Amino acid sequence: MSLKFYYAPMSTASVTNLVLEELGVPCEKILVDLKKGDTHKPEFLRLNPNGKVPLIIHDGVPIWESAAITMYLGEMFGVAKYLYPAPGPKRGVAMQWITWANVTLGDAVARWQRNVSEWTPADHHNAKAGAAGLADIHNCLALLNHALEGRPFLVDGYTLADTHLNSFMDWGRHMKVDFSAYPHLNAWSDRCAARPAYISSNGG
Ligand SMILES: N[C@@H](CCC(=O)N[C@@H](CS)C(=O)NCC(=O)O)C(=O)O
Incomplete structure (x- = not known):
């Protein structure tokens, strides 16, 4: 399993950071500098054409938008830990x-x-x-x-x-x-x- 997390401090990525902390899922954290425009560089836009953090890449698939990320991580890793409800x-x-x-x-x-x-x-x-x-x-x-x-x-x-x-x-x-x-x-x-x-x- 590989999980990468692109984040910037004091941003919407803080939500995802907390979610990952709760889940205790190992991930590679990649700091981006919003002031330097990192999220608008071609290599980032290839992963997230929306040009924003948070962004996760799970087993090679980029997923962006913090609400979708919380729900996805909950579904994948949270149910067994009683941190996200089972389907229903x-x-x-x-x-x-x-x-x-x-x-x-x-x-x-x-x-x-x-x-x-x-x-x-x-x-x-x-x-x-x-x-x-x-x-x-x-x-x-x-x-x-x-x-x-x-x-x-x-x-x-x-x-x-x-x-x-x-x-x-x-x-x-x-x-x-x-x-x-x-x-x-x-x-x-x-x-x-x-x-x-x-x-x-x-x-x-
Ligand atoms: N709706 C998005 C909003 C994400 C967002 O606005 N991220 C900001 C930081 S708080 C960002 O990356 N801004 C960089 C930019 O727009 O250049 C989400 O919930 O993930």
Whole structure:
């Protein structure tokens, strides 16, 4: 079995890094420099024409998009370790949360960031669109807080759906999003952060 993982620190690849840590699957990690434009070089684009990390190559086959990677790695390596549900409705619930993280929450995040952050030129900013993105982030966090009321994790015991979605919370805290109104979410996030894989991957 060969598994390569192309990553950059403080990027969407952090989600995949945590997933791989949880699974304990041996892989070759390949650091790419986003500032130097490594993901737009021909040798990288041949593997991922989308020009982004994360990218994994499993037994010679490139797979990109973090949600697909989490679900794929869960299916391949997570079921036997009770970190990903076997095929069936609970698998569906895990896929739902992973997809929701990238599509619904991810869209709100992208609209907020595009309109306020220093990574986008100031003349591309639209304050009202940025505020609407942030409001939608809070709608998502309220939904998640409600879903976690009275339950320890998203699907029965801890799964890679928790790993994946909690990684977005780390990013939100890094970006100084106010989480004070979401006690169930915060308690869940603390449970996720107590995992040995999480602690080791964060240098704790
Ligand atoms: N939808 C993609 C987003 C990946 C993404 O945006 N990666 C960024 C880092 S956070 C990247 O590689 N950017 C390099 C570039 O666009 O030049 C996923 O979830 O994998």
